[in-house]
Amino acid sequence: xxxxxxxxxxxxxxxxxxxxxxxxxxxxxxxxxxxxxxxxxxxxxxxxxxxxxxxxxxxxxxxxxxxxxxxxxxxxxxxxxxxxxxxxxxxxxxxxxxxxxxxxxxxxxxxxxxxxxxxxxxxxxxxxxx
Amino acid sequence: xxxxxxxxxxxxxxxxxxxxxxxxxxxxxxxxxxxxxxxxxxxxxxxxxxxxxxxxxxxxxxxxxxxxxxxxxxxxxxxxxxxxxxxxxxxxxxxxxxxxxxxxxxxxxxxxxxxxx
Amino acid sequence: xxxxxxxxxxxxxxxxxxxxxxxxxxxxxxxxxxxxxxxxxxxxxxxxxxxxxxxxxxxxxxxxxxxxxxxxxxxxxxxxxxxxxxxxxxxxxxxxxxxxxxxxxxxxxxxxxxxxxxxxxxxxxxxxxxxxxxxxxxxxxxxxxxxxxxxxxxxxxxxxxxxxxxxxxxxxxxxxxxxxxxxxxxxxxxxxxxxxxxxxxxxxxxxxxxxxxxxxxxxxxxxxxxxxxxxxxxxxxxxxxxxxxxxxxxxxxxxxxxxxxxxxxxxxxxxxxxxxxxxxxxxxxxxxxxxxxxxxxxxxxxxxxxxxxxxxxxxxxxxxxxxxxxxxxxxxxxxxxxxxxxxxxxxxxxxxxxxxxxxxxxxxxxxxxxxxxxxxxxxxxxxxxxxxxxxxxxxxxxxxxxxxxxxxxxxxxxxxxxxxxxxxxxxxxxxxxxxxxxxxxxxxxxxxxxxxxxxxxxxxxxxxxxxxxxxxxxxxxxxxxxxxxxxxxxxxxxxxxxxxxxxxxxxxxxxxxxxxx
Numbered sequence: 001x002x003x004x005x006x007x008x009x010x011x012x013x014x015x016x017x018x019x020x021x022x023x024x025x026x027x028x029x030x031x032x033x034x035x036x037x038x039x040x041x042x043x044x045x046x047x048x049x050x051x052x053x054x055x056x057x058x059x060x061x062x063x064x065x066x067x068x069x070x071x072x073x074x075x076x077x078x079x080x081x082x083x084x085x086x087x088x089x090x091x092x093x094x095x096x097x098x099x100x101x102x103x104x105x106x107x108x109x110x111x112x113x114x115x116x117x118x119x120x121x122x123x124x125x126x127x128x129x130x
Numbered sequence: 131x132x133x134x135x136x137x138x139x140x141x142x143x144x145x146x147x148x149x150x151x152x153x154x155x156x157x158x159x160x161x162x163x164x165x166x167x168x169x170x171x172x173x174x175x176x177x178x179x180x181x182x183x184x185x186x187x188x189x190x191x192x193x194x195x196x197x198x199x200x201x202x203x204x205x206x207x208x209x210x211x212x213x214x215x216x217x218x219x220x221x222x223x224x225x226x227x228x229x230x231x232x233x234x235x236x237x238x239x240x241x242x243x244x245x246x247x
Numbered sequence: 248x249x250x251x252x253x254x255x256x257x258x259x260x261x262x263x264x265x266x267x268x269x270x271x272x273x274x275x276x277x278x279x280x281x282x283x284x285x286x287x288x289x290x291x292x293x294x295x296x297x298x299x300x301x302x303x304x305x306x307x308x309x310x311x312x313x314x315x316x317x318x319x320x321x322x323x324x325x326x327x328x329x330x331x332x333x334x335x336x337x338x339x340x341x342x343x344x345x346x347x348x349x350x351x352x353x354x355x356x357x358x359x360x361x362x363x364x365x366x367x368x369x370x371x372x373x374x375x376x377x378x379x380x381x382x383x384x385x386x387x388x389x390x391x392x393x394x395x396x397x398x399x400x401x402x403x404x405x406x407x408x409x410x411x412x413x414x415x416x417x418x419x420x421x422x423x424x425x426x427x428x429x430x431x432x433x434x435x436x437x438x439x440x441x442x443x444x445x446x447x448x449x450x451x452x453x454x455x456x457x458x459x460x461x462x463x464x465x466x467x468x469x470x471x472x473x474x475x476x477x478x479x480x481x482x483x484x485x486x487x488x489x490x491x492x493x494x495x496x497x498x499x500x501x502x503x504x505x506x507x508x509x510x511x512x513x514x515x516x517x518x519x520x521x522x523x524x525x526x527x528x529x530x531x532x533x534x535x536x537x538x539x540x541x542x543x544x545x546x547x548x549x550x551x552x553x554x555x556x557x558x559x560x561x562x563x564x565x566x567x568x569x570x571x572x573x574x575x576x577x578x579x580x581x582x583x584x585x586x587x588x589x590x591x592x593x594x595x596x597x598x599x600x601x602x603x604x605x606x607x608x609x610x611x612x613x614x615x616x617x618x619x620x621x622x623x624x625x626x627x628x629x630x631x632x633x634x635x636x637x638x639x640x641x642x643x644x645x646x647x648x649x650x651x652x653x654x655x656x657x658x659x660x661x662x663x664x665x666x667x668x669x670x671x672x673x674x675x676x677x678x679x680x681x682x683x684x685x686x687x688x689x690x691x692x693x694x695x696x697x698x699x700x701x702x703x704x705x706x707x708x709x710x711x712x713x714x715x716x717x718x719x720x721x722x723x724x725x726x727x728x729x730x731x732x733x734x735x736x737x738x739x740x741x742x743x744x745x746x747x748x749x750x751x752x753x754x755x756x757x758x759x760x761x762x763x764x
Contacts, residue, residue, distance in 0.1 A: 176430025
């Protein structure tokens with residue numbers, strides 16, 4: 001993995017993939033996409049970076065540890081599900097303010113939860129096995 | 131078409147079960163992967179193989195237009211794949227740990243929980 | 248209000264689990280969060296059962312997608328009482344583990360996992376959708392895997408391999424059964440399935456219900472497929488094994504009861520004779536296995552299997568009285584079994600071992616603990632007037648009514664053998680003097696003793712209460728059983744009273760009634 005072409009291009013591709021993942025996240029409600037797939041693409045971006053550099057490099061750039069992402073993602077998703085209950089509607093019902101609604105919030109939660117949990121597994125496995 | 135896929139599912143399950151009967155823990159895992167994929171495929175076939183439009187409902191309608199594909203099997207399979215992925219990862223790491231700890235991948239030799247302390 | 252009450256039993260444990268995960272380094276903080284989460288859950292469970300008793304079945308559809316298309320949570324009397332018992336056990340275990348596992352490095356993560364496990368259990372009890380049941384089973388399974396390897400010593404890894412391998416097989420079979428059931432009927436909602444399953448050809452129904460039976464039998468540790476349980480439970484920390492013993496297998500039994508009353512009719516599916524044989528052999532092998540063991544946790548693990556036999560026996564006989572007995576037995580068993588494991592764990596903590604040969608003299612040093620042991624032990628063996636007597640009485644009476652004399656005799660014999668095992672623990676651990684080669688007891692502080700005794704005593708008091716106030720709990724179980732065998736109120740509540748309108752509306756590409764070429 002020490003090829004210089006791979007290492008240089010990995011940094012660029014990672015950024016592109018992260019942008020693409022946010023795009024997929026936002027278009028998810030009406031078109032193919034959504035929090036889960038977007039999260040997986042973001043994880044692949046980080047995995048690429050991890051292969052080009054080291055797991056520690058990725059950890060440093062994430063600032064917060066992956067479990068924190070997973071935890072806050074779960075909290076956001078739970079909160080998005082809880083919100084309609086305050087308005088007398090069942091759990092997970094959609095609440096809308098124009099085009100933006102609680103499903104988007106839920107998707108963001110899923111996005112973060114997927115990134116956090118899969119990245120946590122991936123980084124730990126890479127460190128354990130190498 | 132469905133009949134062909136049924137054969138594929140059956141073949142994959144047969145291979146998977148054969149591998150799962152092995153004592154070697156890694157072969158067991160391979161078998162497990164095969165069987166769980168076969169089961170996902172079985173759910174897919176059970177939802178009927180149809181060509182259809184995306185099951186999106188127009189904003190002024192209550193039902194999607196006729197000729198849409200059944201979206202439920204895909205949702206079920208996606209859930210099953212995610213869960214299966216998580217379980218597989220855990221099992222893989224457990225197997226790695228077990229092989230490192232016991233120095234063998236033979237499940238018959240893993241008797242440490244049974245011995246008297 | 249209904250929407251709140253039905254979601255909260257799953258929501259609160261998940262929230263607590265996340266909060267514990269965030270605070271896993273601060274032991275005191277995670278204990279406080281864990282306690283408050285468990286207590287809040289108990290309050291919600293009490294409110295829920297009060298609501299169900301006063302207003303009947305409660306239903307909520309997630310995201311307002313109505314059944315049979317959306318996922319519904321349904322609380323009938325059975326679900327609500329199971330949720331209540333789970334919440335009680337949750338509080339007891341959390342309290343117990345604050346002293347039992349306090350010194351362990353995995354303390355914070357343990358609390359997180361245990362609440363996630365509770366969320367899975369609660370969800371399995373409440374859901375009215377069979378695929379959702381699978382998802383909650385998986386939540387339960389993956390957290391139980393995590394709890395299994397927390398200590399990560401040689402024995403636990405070995406135990407985990409067996410546990411994981413056999414439970415994965417059960418999971419895959421369960422998923423396959425769901426897939427085939429969906430393919431044959433075009434629906435996953437249990438209430439809707441009740442109307443559509445009888446339309447299936449006999450062979451299809453037999454195949455699918457057989458897969459369900461096999462998958463759940465592994466979870467419930469029934470006769471030929473129980474081997475994962477005694478292979479894996481005894482090396483776990485006491486608090487965790489008490490939780491597993493109380494809940495995990497019982498969720499399997501609950502799923503069996505639910506699926507083989509509401510979805511399939513046990514008699515129509517053709518598995519009734521088989522289940523009767525399985526029930527008898529489960530009782531017998533469990534109790535005989537226990538008789539040959541000499542460690543408290545191993546004895547108790549084998550006894551889980553034999554007790555599962557009684558519950559299966561109730562289901563297998565399939566009369567209202569028998570199912571009442573099975574439900575009563577589950578309620579009684581969850582409390583008693585957890586309590587026995589907690590007492591065993593306390594002895595193990597004091598003496599550093601749960602091997603009966605190295606134990607002794609506990610009666611002299613702790614006469615109150617001896618008394619507290621006798622209550623669940625006698626209850627497990629079925630002494631009147633404790634709770635176990637009524638459970639056994641109901642299932643055996645039901646078996647006599649249906650002329651299943653051999654099964655009744657087996658059940659009575661197994662009760663006798665249970666007394667043998669319990670007396671063995673009593674005589675070896677409590678009565679005989681401490682052997683010379685045994686280690687000196689580890690002194691515990693007053694606070695530690697207190698935290699150990701409070702959950703044990705509370706569960707013992709509950710056991711006595713169930714035994715003495717048997718009438719209301721019997722009625723609860725009886726109403727649950729009637730609702731299971733005549734599920735029309737359940738179906739009306741889930742699908743709306745015009746349920747026929749739904750059952751004719753099918754997804755175009757998945758025709759109902761197995762018209763597949």
